Amino acid sequence: MFKNHKWLVTTTSIALVLGVVLTGCGSTAPTAGTTPSKEMKMSYAPGSEPKTLDPQMSNGIPEMIMEMNMFEGLMRLDKDSNPQNAIADSITVSPDGLIYTIKLKDTKWNNGNPVTADDFKFAWMHALNPEAAAEYAYQLFYIKNGEAYNSKKANAEDVGIKVVDPKTMEITLESPTPYFKSLLAFPTYYPVNKNNVEANPKWNLQPETFVSNGPFKMQSWSHNDKLVLVKNSNYWDANSVKLTELTFNLVSDGKAALTAYEAGQLDGIDQTAVPISDLDRLRKAGSLKTSPYLGTYFYRFNVTKKPLDNTKVRQALALAINRQALIDNVFKAGQTPALGYVPGGVPDAETGKTFREVGGELFKEDLTKAKQLLAEAGYPDGKNFPELSILYNTNGSHQLPAQAIQDMWAKNLGINVKLVGQEWKVYQRSQQDLQYDISRAGWIGDYIDPMTFMDMFVTQGGNNQTGWSNADFDKDIETAKKSGDQKVRMQAMHDAEKVLVNDMPIMPIYYYVNYYVLKDNIKGLIQLPLGFTDFKNVTVEK
């Protein structure tokens, strides 16, 4: 009779054996904890599995955090976001601001190969190659014929990247770009080891062939689990790197990451992974840390729809909410109320002052004026005002703020709006197709210049998505784009911002703040306002 139990017995034993065997698989990198005195280790959750670690093919914050600690570009941003020479030894700019002649330091890849001008050209051309179809190719469109080559309107030879000798390169730009040096610190501008990439086309997928030139190199990569980096002894500035091992835990669930942090399994969690529902508790416990972040949270108005085509209605709506109350009760991370559009942290032409400080506040919350504007638009006390809807994406914490704003408009202006939540990509499509009345939005800068915020609202701009068009605004942006004179550029952008905020196709709500958790014994971590986290100078105290 027992023989008929065989299937059960066999499955069970196979299961047990396999279970034990398979458990042994996977990488077994040591986690944070007690380490010998010479070793300095830490672990950090920057977000979920990176899309890729090929610098030219990536465009998300988590992967760029990982790349910035494995690679080094011509420039590297210091803690105040100023570009400092890194692989570049010297940079000479022609008087018209179009030609950059760059001398390289004698530096090495972690496999011992020298880092050459060819490596840079090879990497950049890969990003621009239409066949490669890199999403962030446009970060290189500043280079002469970069965009033309990417759209197959010019040949590879026409692109303005010239290798003069192995240690010298000459870059020609389309138009003077005063922030080009800080772009050179951006991951899309990192070099790759040409010899290695040609020998191993899938070089960036496993540690054996992953060659980099930054503070750390890849030790192991267990997908969706962890990426372990160790100090790169071939890094040109290896003496300043104290950390011997840096583990990136690839955690997609913020709650799980937080539990792991509080259980001592992790030393820190990046903003993308800190759950908003825990902000209050973390701040009270003193473990929440904040730093400036280059982003603005706002609502778009669809100006092609009645009554939002009326500027007075838009102004009334924008003037009738209490931003500080929203921040204190709903957003909770200590953000700053946005009474302009470009956030702080972007330098103006005048040294030592930011664009925001020079521009100041462009409007004031004013309930009386809001009511008056609404009456002038033909809706005294909100009478006959059609029911509009607020569109938001359901994968973030955007419903609560929308409810609060709905409430404020109802109380302050006597108008009713309803809420519409959509899945992330469906919501994006609705915004692009102008299938909304009012829509929640946010914008994070790509580089440190007001232009990364301003040029999106030009007529028919892909990221405008409000239907708004203004000839004065377009002209100011064009002036700023053509000029190499910082004073002229900044003035034009200040003018443009005034037009934008006065016309209110958008309702600015707050300027982002970067919040993260980090153990107190970790020092020297740099959180850059573009969302990057630099571990180069980190030390771990006992």
Place this chain on the structure above:
Amino acid sequence: MARYLFGRIVSALLVVWLVVTLTFFLMHAIPGGPFSSEKILPPAIMENINQRYHLNDPLANQYLDYLKNIAHFNFGPTFRYEGRTVNDLFREGLPKTIALGLVATVLALVGGTMMGIIAALKQNKAPDYIATFLATIGVSVPSFVLATFLQYFVGFKTHWFPPIGWGEAKNLVLPALALSAYPIAQITRLTRSSMLDVLNQDYIRTAKSKGLPGYIIVLRHALRNALIPVVTFMGPFFAYILTGNFVVEYVFNIPGIGQFFVTSIGNRDYPVIMGTTILFATLLVTFNLLVDIAYTVVDPRIKLTGRKGA
């Protein structure tokens, strides 16, 4: 039997094909694509991407190309993870998902039957009440609640097991528990009631009167018949283990294949959506077939025949 099997396999293939076709066209019907994002890409770059991944081809062509590829077990590149293929994701993730599933299966089968037997033998005594109580909790608490609960109280508060991660045996404990709680509960209930049923049968009384020791009666005579309802539960059981995996892997950050099933839809990563759907559909169909075959092994009264032979 052979005729029956042949028929079942043909209908299984038909089911999988239907799943492939429906998923393919439904997936393309949802707004937003794999490369649509909050920041709109310049049209020229979008064009390059569409060309590279053949997203501009007519949908019917894409469908036929896809069928051709999967006939060769080539599930295509993932759109999200540059340079990697769906086959790569399977190769890396599947062993981990299977390991977790097997441990949970063993836990459920062994734990469930043991608890069921004990409850039946000690009917209306303390062990029975405890087992019934645990089973009620196991059935009514959803796995994501239990997973978070275990992670917080057993992982974080007591530090007995790590809250997240993979690679060591201790990493498996909490996820396997979270995954197997529901089947343990079901199997306990099923085993308990059918054991009580069987224990009152005449042949058990015969065995007792022959003077056979208690454990022989339970293991040889009672359990075998009591397990039939449990085998019936195996179909839904495997379905549960497979789908429960999605949540449990996410909560415990296990680098298996289950979490791709969920994330690929948000990413509109078409090849991964298709690949995971085909994989899970095939597994479910196969398990159901195996369960049907298992009936005949456990209970000779059930015979597998074609329609005519019945």
